[in-house]
Amino acid sequence: MKLVVLLKQTFDTEAKIVLKDGKIDDSGVTLIINPYDEFAVEEALRIKEKLGQGEVVVVSAGSDRAQEALRQALAMGADRAVLVKTDGLQLDEMVVAEVLAKVLQQMEYDLILAGWRAIDDSSAQVGVRVAEILGLPQINLVTKLEVGEGKITGHREIEGGTEVVEVPLPALVTAQRGLNEPRYPSMKGIMQAKKKELKVINAADLGVNATPKVEIKEIFLPKGKQAGKIFTDEPAVAVAKLVKALREEAKVI
Amino acid sequence: MGKVWVVAEQREGKLKKVTFEMVTLARQIGGEVEGVVIGKDVKGLASELGEYGVGKVYVADHPDLEQYTTAKYTRVLAELINKEKPEVVLIANSAQGRDFAPRTAQRVGAGQVSDITGYEEGVFVRPIYAGKAYTKVGATSHPLIVTVRPNVFSAAEKTGGQAAIEEVAVSFMPEDLKAIVKEVVKQVSGRPELTEADIIVSGGRGMKGPENFKLLEDLADVLGAAVGASRAAVDAGWREHRYQVGQTGKTVSPSLYIAVGISGAIQHLAGMGSSKVIVAINKDPEANIFKVADYGIVGDLFEIVPLLTEEFKKLLKS
Numbered sequence: 046m047k048l049v050v051l052l053k054q055t056f057d058t059e060a061k062i063v064l065k066d067g068k069i070d071d072s073g074v075t076l077i078i079n080p081y082d083e084f085a086v087e088e089a090l091r092i093k094e095k096l097g098q099g100e101v102v103v104v105s106a107g108s109d110r111a112q113e114a115l116r117q118a119l120a121m122g123a124d125r126a127v128l129v130k131t132d133g134l135q136l137d138e139m140v141v142a143e144v145l146a147k148v149l150q151q152m153e154y155d156l157i158l159a160g161w162r163a164i165d166d167s168s169a170q171v172g173v174r175v176a177e178i179l180g181l182p183q184i185n186l187v188t189k190l191e192v193g194e195g196k197i198t199g200h201r202e203i204e205g206g207t208e209v210v211e212v213p214l215p216a217l218v219t220a221q222r223g224l225n226e227p228r229y230p231s232m233k234g235i236m237q238a239k240k241k242e243l244k245v246i247n248a249a250d251l252g253v254n255a256t257p258k259v260e261i262k263e264i265f266l267p268k269g270k271q272a273g274k275i276f277t278d279e280p281a282v283a284v285a286k287l288v289k290a291l292r293e294e295a296k297v298i
Numbered sequence: 299m300g301k302v303w304v305v306a307e308q309r310e311g312k313l314k315k316v317t318f319e320m321v322t323l324a325r326q327i328g329g330e331v332e333g334v335v336i337g338k339d340v341k342g343l344a345s346e347l348g349e350y351g352v353g354k355v356y357v358a359d360h361p362d363l364e365q366y367t368t369a370k371y372t373r374v375l376a377e378l379i380n381k382e383k384p385e386v387v388l389i390a391n392s393a394q395g396r397d398f399a400p401r402t403a404q405r406v407g408a409g410q411v412s413d414i415t416g417y418e419e420g421v422f423v424r425p426i427y428a429g430k431a432y433t434k435v436g437a438t439s440h441p442l443i444v445t446v447r448p449n450v451f452s453a454a455e456k457t458g459g460q461a462a463i464e465e466v467a468v469s470f471m472p473e474d475l476k477a478i479v480k481e482v483v484k485q486v487s488g489r490p491e492l493t494e495a496d497i498i499v500s501g502g503r504g505m506k507g508p509e510n511f512k513l514l515e516d517l518a519d520v521l522g523a524a525v526g527a528s529r530a531a532v533d534a535g536w537r538e539h540r541y542q543v544g545q546t547g548k549t550v551s552p553s554l555y556i557a558v559g560i561s562g563a564i565q566h567l568a569g570m571g572s573s574k575v576i577v578a579i580n581k582d583p584e585a586n587i588f589k590v591a592d593y594g595i596v597g598d599l600f601e602i603v604p605l606l607t608e609e610f611k612k613l614l615k616s
Contacts, residue, residue: 058546273588
C-alpha cells in the first residue's frame with residue numbers, strides 16, 4: 046500500500062510568540078513536527094507494519110528548515126521524504142494545497158494522511174483542499190482507522206459523539222488526537238534516516254498558477270490582562286466572596 | 299457589499315445557536331443578509347430564519363440530505379454559490395462546518411478564513427498559535443468563505459419578518475454518494491459540548507486522580523456547565539482526549555471558565571485564554587493560571603470545590 050503523509054513543521058507548543066517588524070519572529074524557537082501530523086505519520090507506519098508491505102512517503106511544503114522535521118519522520122520509520130520549498134512565494138491555504146497536490150499528482154498513493162490542523166495557523170484547510178483537488182473522498186478528524194480491501198473506515202469526532210464513515214480508496218484522512226501514540230525515533234532509526242532519500246523540489250518550478258485569495262493585513266498580540274482579584278480568606282469566606290463577585294461584578298452567573 | 303450568506307447549522311430539525319450568532323455577524327458585515335438551509339424536512343427552519351430578519355433563504359431539502367456527508371453538502375453549497383454569487387459565506391466552525399467549508403472553498407476557487415472571533419471594517423480577526431497571537435485577514439477576491447467560532451458573537455434577536463423562500467433543486471453525482479455513514483454513536487451526557495458551553499469547569503494535575511473529577515461534575519451540573527481537562531490530566535489517562543482544552547485540544551471561549559488544580563502551562567492558556575471571565579482555584583499562589591485569572595482562590599481544591607458547589611446551589615435556587 047502506498048501511503049503519503051502531509052507534514053508541516055511548526056513552533057513547539059511551549060513557544061512564546063514574539064513579533065518583529067510586524068511578523069512572527071522564529072529566531073531561537075524550537076521547531077517540531079506539527080503534533081497532529083505526527084499522529085498521521087504514526088498511523089501510516091502502523092498500517093504498513095500491519096500489512097507487512099508498502100511504502101510511507103512524507104511530504105512537506107515549507108522552508109529548508111523543514112528538512113529537520115522530515116528527517117525526524119524518516120527516523121520514525123518513513124521510507125522517503127519530499128520537501129517542496131515555498132520560500133519567496135505568496136501563500137495562502139489554497140496555494141499551499143495546489144502546490145502539494147501538484148507533487149502528489151506525480152506520485153502513487155492509496156491513502157493520504159495529514160493532521161486535521163496545524164497548531165500554528167490552525168486553518169484546518171490544506172488537507173481537505175488537497176482531497177478536493179485530487180478528487181478524493183475524505184474522512185476528517187479521525188480517532189480510529191481500519192483499512193479494508195479497497196476501502197477504509199474511520200471513526201471521526203463530531204459534536205457530542207463519534208461517526209463511523211466508510212469511503213473507497215484512494216482517500217484522504219486527517220488525524221485527531223486519540224488516534225495513536227506516536228513513537229520516538231530509535232537510535233537505529235536516526236542512523237538509517239541519514240541514508241534515506243530526501244528530495245527537494247522548488248515550488249516555483251511546479252507551474253502552479255493559483256494566487257492567494259486571502260491576505261494577512263496585520264498580526265498582533267493579545268492585550269495583557271490586568272491582575273485579577275485573589276481571595277485569600279478562609280475557604281468558606283473566599284467562596285462566598287467569589288460567588289458574589291461572579292454574580293454582581295462579572296455578571297456571568 | 300453584495301450578498302452575505304449565513305449557512306444555517308441545524309441538528310435534528312433545530313437551528314443551533316451559532317446560526318443566530320452568524321446572523322449578527324452578517325448584519326455587521328452589511329449587504330443583503332441571506333440564509334441557506336440544507337437537510338431533510340427543513341423548510342420550517344427557513345421561515346424561522348425569516349423571523350430573525352433574514353430576507354431570503356435558499357432551502358436545499360432532500361431525503362439524501364438527512365445524513366450529513368462532506369460530498370453531499372459540498373455539492374449543494376458549491377453549486378448554489380456558483381449560481382447566486384454571494385460575496386461572503388458564513389459557516390459555523392463546528393465539526394461539520396470545518397469539514398465541508400474548505401472543500402467547498404476549493405471547489406468554487408475561494409479563499410477561506412477559518413475560526414474567526416471578530417470582524418472590523420472589512421477584515422476578519424482570528425487567533426493563531428491558539429490565541430497567543432491574532433491576525434486580521436482580508437479577501438483579495440470573492441466569494442470568501444468564513445468559518446465562525448461559536449459563542450463569540452451575540453445571537454441575533456427576533457425582529458419579526460418573513461423570508462422569501464427559494465427551493466433549490468438538489469441532484470447528486472455518483473461520487474457524492476460513495477461515503478457511507480455506518481454508525482453515529484452519541485455520547486450520553488446531559489452536559490453541553492465544550493466548544494458550545496457557556497460555562498466550563500476544567501481540572502488539571504491537581505485533581506490527583508480520575509475519581510476526583512466527580513467533584514467537578516457536581517459543580518458543572520449545578521451550573522449547567524461542560525467539564526474540561528488540561529493536557530496533564532488527559533495524558534495521565536484521567537479524562538478522554540475529547541475533553542482536553544489547550545493548544546493540542548479544544549479552543550474554547552465560554553463566558554466563565556473555572557480552572558481547578560490547573561497550573562496554567564502556556565499550552566493550556568492558549569486554549570482558554572479568550573474566555574470572558576476566568577476563575578482559578580489552586581493551592582500554589584505562584585501558579586501561572588493566576589496571571590490570566592480574573593478571580594482566584596488560593597487553597598485546597600478538595601475543600602473549596604464542594605463549598606463552591608453548595609454556594610452556587612443556594613444562589614441559583616433562590
